[in-house]
Amino acid sequence: MKGCCVCNSSDVIELIDFGAQPICNRFIKSLDDDEYKHPLVLGLCNACGLVQLINPFPASELRPPYNWITYNEPQDHLDYLAGILSNLPDINENSAICGISFKDDTLLLRMKKRGFSKIMRLDPEQDLGINDGWTGVETIQDKINLDNAKEIVNKNGKFDLIIVRHILEHVYDLPEFMRSIRELLDPDGYVVFEVPDCTKSLEYFDYSSIWEEHTVYFTPATFKNCLEYGGFSVEHFEIFPYQMENCLVAILKPSEEFDNRSYNGKILQDEKNRAIAFSHEFSRKKTLITSYFSDFKTNREKISFFGAGHTAIVFINIFNLKDYIECIIDDNENKQGLFMPLSHLPIISSSALKEKDIKFSVLSLNPDLENKIVEKNRTFVKNGGEFLSIDPKSKLSLYHKLKTSSFEDINLSKFNDEVYYSICDVAKIRRKDIEWMKERSMDNKRKRCRICVHKDIDEKVHEMFIIHTKGAYVRPHKHINKNESLHVIEGSADVFIFDDSGKIKEIIKMGDYLSGHEFFYRINNPYYHTLNITSEFLVFHETLKGPFDRSDTIFAPWAPEENDRKATEQFIEKLVLSKKTFFQLKKIVIKVNNNEYLLKTN
Numbered sequence: 368m369k370g371c372c373v374c375n376s377s378d379v380i381e382l383i384d385f386g387a388q389p390i391c392n393r394f395i396k397s398l399d400d401d402e403y404k405h406p407l408v409l410g411l412c413n414a415c416g417l418v419q420l421i422n423p424f425p426a427s428e429l430r431p432p433y434n435w436i437t438y439n440e441p442q443d444h445l446d447y448l449a450g451i452l453s454n455l456p457d458i459n460e461n462s463a464i465c466g467i468s469f470k471d472d473t474l475l476l477r478m479k480k481r482g483f484s485k486i487m488r489l490d491p492e493q494d495l496g497i498n499d500g501w502t503g504v505e506t507i508q509d510k511i512n513l514d515n516a517k518e519i520v521n522k523n524g525k526f527d528l529i530i531v532r533h534i535l536e537h538v539y540d541l542p543e544f545m546r547s548i549r550e551l552l553d554p555d556g557y558v559v560f561e562v563p564d565c566t567k568s569l570e571y572f573d574y575s576s577i578w579e580e581h582t583v584y585f586t587p588a589t590f591k592n593c594l595e596y597g598g599f600s601v602e603h604f605e606i607f608p609y610q611m612e613n614c615l616v617a618i619l620k621p622s623e624e625f626d627n628r629s630y631n632g633k634i635l636q637d638e639k640n641r642a643i644a645f646s647h648e649f650s651r652k653k654t655l656i657t658s659y660f661s662d663f664k665t666n667r668e669k670i671s672f673f674g675a676g677h678t679a680i681v682f683i684n685i686f687n688l689k690d691y692i693e694c695i696i697d698d699n700e701n702k703q704g705l706f707m708p709l710s711h712l713p714i715i716s717s718s719a720l721k722e723k724d725i726k727f728s729v730l731s732l733n734p735d736l737e738n739k740i741v742e743k744n745r746t747f748v749k750n751g752g753e754f755l756s757i758d759p760k761s762k763l764s765l766y767h768k769l770k771t772s773s774f775e776d777i778n779l780s781k782f783n784d785e786v787y788y789s790i791c792d793v794a795k796i797r798r799k800d801i802e803w804m805k806e807r808s809m810d811n812k813r814k815r816c817r818i819c820v821h822k823d824i825d826e827k828v829h830e831m832f833i834i835h836t837k838g839a840y841v842r843p844h845k846h847i848n849k850n851e852s853l854h855v856i857e858g859s860a861d862v863f864i865f866d867d868s869g870k871i872k873e874i875i876k877m878g879d880y881l882s883g884h885e886f887f888y889r890i891n892n893p894y895y896h897t898l899n900i901t902s903e904f905l906v907f908h909e910t911l912k913g914p915f916d917r918s919d920t921i922f923a924p925w926a927p928e929e930n931d932r933k934a935t936e937q938f939i940e941k942l943v944l945s946k947k948t949f950f951q952l953k954k955i956v957i958k959v960n961n962n963e964y965l966l967k968t969n
């Protein structure tokens with residue numbers, strides 16, 4: 368893996384793997400179309416605290432297939448900013464000013480109105496050699512390189528003031544980008560960088576703010592640190608407050624010496640803590656949000672999203688909500704008739720609120736527009752409809768409605784933090800119970816939870832609904848005089864069956880019924896076995912002969928004990944590795960010797 372995109376440290380850890388995701392600007396015309404997908408993985412640099420994508424989508428893939436895709440950046444602070452820029456020491460009406468992309472036009476216009484006349488904006492075709500009709504920042508950022516910068520300087524001379532609004536967060540090669548800006552800049556000149564401030568998104572657990580086009584997620588501290596790494600010194604720094612994300616504006620001069628001493632251990636630790644809290648909360652939020660949406664389906668209430676932008680796309684896809692949503696409403700006619708990436712939900716006009724008898728509509732657009740939309744659709748509200756919002760900071764936020772289901776809802780008695788018993792004569796399990804268990808599994812030490820539907824340990828048949836989370840270690844064991852069967856309800860896992868010496872006899876890839884993998888096994892002989900969970904949660908139903916007797920379970924002497932964390936992590940790593948070899952060799956062996964593919968793990 369490549370190192371941190373700012374400080375190049377190799378110590379970049381994975382925060383959240385959102386799985387294979389589509390490109391948000393690729394709305395689908397026909398459901399038969401193939402969709403491009405790439406893993407969306409958020410990471411954290413332990414050395415500089417910057418949150419960033421690990422292995423981002425190839426830049427060339429991000430080019431929009433439609434020419435009507437727009438970016439709306441906040442503008443309210445631009446008059447004020449133009450005032451500050453006009454009054455910088457050594458900046459006057461003859462100063463040469465340059466904007467990097469179309470996103471700088473509105474500020475350049477304000478500078479023009481203030482009497483500045485030597486203003487230019489880089490021309491994608493002339494200056495950057497971009498020849499495709501329309502150009503987004505994903506293409507421009509790729510062409511801001513040292514060679515192009517030198518040529519621009521040859522033609523125009525160096526600039527006294529350069530404006531770079533809302534492009535840095537899209538950049539793939541930050542050091543090269545910043546070197547190029549320095550090349551364009553007069554040694555006494557200034558550069559203005561503006562980026563969104565992701566602090567609120569991280570602190571409010573707004574997972575929909577992550578998307579493939581933003582390669583980095585700045586906060587004030589990591590932004591300044593990045594610019595200092597790039598060879599600039601901060602002359603002026605402002606945070607402009609906005610509902611969605613604040614704007615960070617830094618006015619800088621080129622600097623010969625690299626100095627980020629102000630970035631001390633305490634600041635770095637705060638950055639890392641915030642990012643790690645964001646990653647830890649993801650599973651819990653996912654559980655709560657999924658359960659919240661599934662209730663609409665249970666209650667036969669139709670729900671739509673309002674706004675077919677990237678936040679809606681990410682929200683629906685990372686929380687896998689497609690089955691619960693009726694349609695996506697967007698009054699942009701260009702989008703109507705198309706389908707959302709990955710979820711394939713249809714995009715239609717706001718008349719659908721009435722026509723489709725929608726009960727709830729989740730606002731997924733710029734939060735500044737929420738009041739306007741609610742006002743515009745007051746008949747929907749008057750007729751009993753309700754607007755919600757995916758923005759955790761909105762007063763309409765659906766996050767306020769997420770309730771940890773209460774124990775009273777559940778017909779269970781607690782045995783310990785991990786084990787619950789059904790207390791009904793006719794034991795029943797609902798999806799709600801499973802979601803409730805998922806929450807419990809995140810609270811307890813071993814990250815697992817079970818509901819026993821047999822009455823007590825003396826029963827002759829033991830049936831359990833069990834949740835294991837990713838990374839849980841199940842020490843390989845076998846049951847004497849007992850058959851064990853397992854039925855997957857949700858998630859995926861690899862089941863390893865061993866012989867007594869620890870040789871892998873078989874690896875079963877398991878998933879739920881719809882996955883196409885094995886969803887059920889029954890072990891009829893006392894073989895050692897274990898599971899390696901490959902999804903966030905594995906939910907399964909296990910049946911075992913009772914009564915429970917500890918001595919009937921024999922743990923494999925060649926596998927580490929559960930409380931030895933380091934050894935168990937190594938063991939799981941080894942298992943995952945041996946899986947690769949096993950399947951490679953199995954292909955060869957299976958041909959010559961039917962059913963005989965005993966392999967030793969190394």
Ligand SMILES: [Zn+2]
Pocket residue numbers: 371372373374375376412413414415416417
């Ligand atoms: Zn770093």
